[in-house]
Amino acid sequence: MIFETKPLSAGLYFVATPIGAARDITLRALDILASANVIAAEDTRTARKLMDIHGVPLGSRRVVAYHDHSTENVRARLMAEIAAGKSVAYVSEAGTPLVADPGFALGRAAIAAGFQIIGAPGPSAVLAALTVSGLPSDRFLFVGFLPTTAAARRTELAALADVSATLVFYESPKRVGKLLTAMCETLGAGRSGVVCRELTKKFEEVLRGTLGELALAIGDAPLRGEVVVLVDRGDGRETGDDEIEAALRNAMKTMRVKDAATAVAGAFGLARRDVYQAALKLESDE
Numbered sequence: 001m002i003f004e005t006k007p008l009s010a011g012l013y014f015v016a017t018p019i020g021a022a023r024d025i026t027l028r029a030l031d032i033l034a035s036a037n038v039i040a041a042e043d044t045r046t047a048r049k050l051m052d053i054h055g056v057p058l059g060s061r062r063v064v065a066y067h068d069h070s071t072e073n074v075r076a077r078l079m080a081e082i083a084a085g086k087s088v089a090y091v092s093e094a095g096t097p098l099v100a101d102p103g104f105a106l107g108r109a110a111i112a113a114g115f116q117i118i119g120a121p122g123p124s125a126v127l128a129a130l131t132v133s134g135l136p137s138d139r140f141l142f143v144g145f146l147p148t149t150a151a152a153r154r155t156e157l158a159a160l161a162d163v164s165a166t167l168v169f170y171e172s173p174k175r176v177g178k179l180l181t182a183m184c185e186t187l188g189a190g191r192s193g194v195v196c197r198e199l200t201k202k203f204e205e206v207l208r209g210t211l212g213e214l215a216l217a218i219g220d221a222p223l224r225g226e227v228v229v230l231v232d233r234g235d236g237r238e239t240g241d242d243e244i245e246a247a248l249r250n251a252m253k254t255m256r257v258k259d260a261a262t263a264v265a266g267a268f269g270l271a272r273r274d275v276y277q278a279a280l281k282l283e284s285d286e
Contacts, residue, residue, distance in 0.1 A: 002027060002030065002054075003027065003031050003034045004031050004034070005031075005035050006031070007035065008032065008035050008036060008037075009087065009116065010085045010086060010115070010116065011082060011110070011115055011116030011117060012082060012088050012106065012107065012115060012116070012117050012118070013032050013036060013088065013089040013090065013117075013119075013120060014090055014096075014097040014098065014103060014107070014118070014120065015029045015032050015033065015091045015097070015120045015122075016029060016091075016095060016096040016097065016120060016121055016123050016124065017029065017046075017047075017050060017092065017094055017095065017122070017123065018050070018122075018123050018200070019094045019095045019125050019128065019199060019226070020198065020199060020200035021200040021201065022050065022054070024122070024123045025054065026121075026122045028120050029120050032087075032089050032120055033050075033051055033089060033091075034056045035087070036061075036087045036088060036089035037061065037081065037086035037088070038061065038062055038078070038081050039051075039058075039061060039062070039089050039091070040063075040064045040065075040066040040078055040088055040090040040091075040106075041063055041064070041066065041091050041092075041093075042065075042066065042067045042091070042092045042101060042102055042103075043065075043067070043093040044063045044064075044065050046093050046094070047063055048063060050091075064078065066078065066090065066103075066106060067102050068102045070102070075106055079109055079113055079115070082110065082113070082115045083113070083115075094123075094125075094226075095123055096122065096123065096124045099125075099126060099142070100144045100145065100170050123200070125170070125199055125226065125228050126140075126142050126168050126228070128196075128199045128200060128228075129168060129194070129196040129199060129228035129230055130166070130168065130230070132196065132199075133166075133194040133196070133208075133230045134194065134208060135166045135192065135194060135230055135232050136165075137166065139164065139165040139166070140165050140166040140167070140168055141160070141163055141165045141166070141167055141168065142168045143156075143167055143169050144169065144170050145169070145171065145172075146169060146179065148175070150182065151255075154182055154185070154255070154262070155259070155262055157182060157183060157186040157263075158186050158262050158263045158264075161186060161187050161234055162234040163233065163234060164233050164234060165233050166230055166231070166232060167230065167231040167233075168228065168229075168230050169228070169229040169230070169231075170227070170228060170229075171227050171228075172227070173223035173224055173225060173227050174222040176195065176218055176222075176229065177215065177218050177220045177221065177222075178220075179229060180195075180211055180214050180218060180229070183215075183231060184211045184215050185250075185254075185263065186263045187211060187234075188211070189210060189211050189212030189215070190210050190211070190212065191210065191231060192209070192210060192211075192232035193208075193209065193210065193211045193214050193229065193230060193232065194206065194208050194229070195207040195214055195218065195227065195228075195229050196229075196230070197224070197225050197226070197227050198224075198226060199226070199228065201225065203225070244264065244275065244278065245282065247264045248261070248264050248275070248279050249282065251264055252279065252282070257276070257280060257283055258276065260279055261276035261278075261279040264279075
């Protein structure tokens with residue numbers, strides 16, 4: 001037995017769990033899972049399997065499902081357990097709770113009630129991807145999942161184009177190709193990027209290159225497994241009028257004038273109003 005069973009003080013414990021390799025769990029996480037009065041989990045089957053792998057007995061304790069679709073009643077029952085002096089351990093399906101996973105509302109409810117919140121840090125796909133990416137890690141922005149509609153995705157990417165930090169995205173393996181294509185159009189095909197797939201698992205894969213190279217390599221073929229996409233920071237370079245005009249002409253082939261102006265302004269870090277006026281002039285001239 002590599003874990004300790006000991007009484008825990010009443011409160012909410014956010015416990016990070018492996019994103020792939022089961023042995024990545026921390027000893028402290030096992031201690032909490034072995035000792036908490038109540039286990040709350042995004043996926044109860046995954047939580048039970050993880051405890052079985054590490055020989056953590058569940059005994060008569062309950063495993064309560066808590067996910068994005070959980071009602072206020074479920075949250076209230078967990079708060080009542082803490083109010084009664086019990087410890088509640090919350091685990092997401094994989095990784096660190098609240099990082100693109102449910103749990104935020106649960107944490108806010110515990111804080112509002114004056115309960116103790118304890119974090120047991122551990123695996124995180126964001127940090128694992130940064131570690132192997134080769135991109136600057138001194139400053140990064142975790143974006144998470146972008147909107148699924150093309151126009152909304154382009155708009156958000158445009159707003160991120162000039163951020164002086166490595167950008168980290170989560171994406172469905174079925175949509176990675178479309179995401180990379182949108183990034184090429186909005187951020188520039190020559191910008192460096194990295195696609196990480198199945199981190200810490202048997203078939204882990206890390207693809208590096210420009211966004212254009214990655215988009216070409218992946219194409220429309222759906223990938224398998226969990227995917228993290230990283231993009232190098234904007235370079236803040238000066239942009240000439242000819243380059244802006246060329247970018248507008250290219251964007252206006254597939255976008256409305258308004259959307260094209262937003263995308264190009266974001267890609268070059270320019271005032272959207274000025275780029276929109278230039279786009280209107282181009283449209284008029286043509």
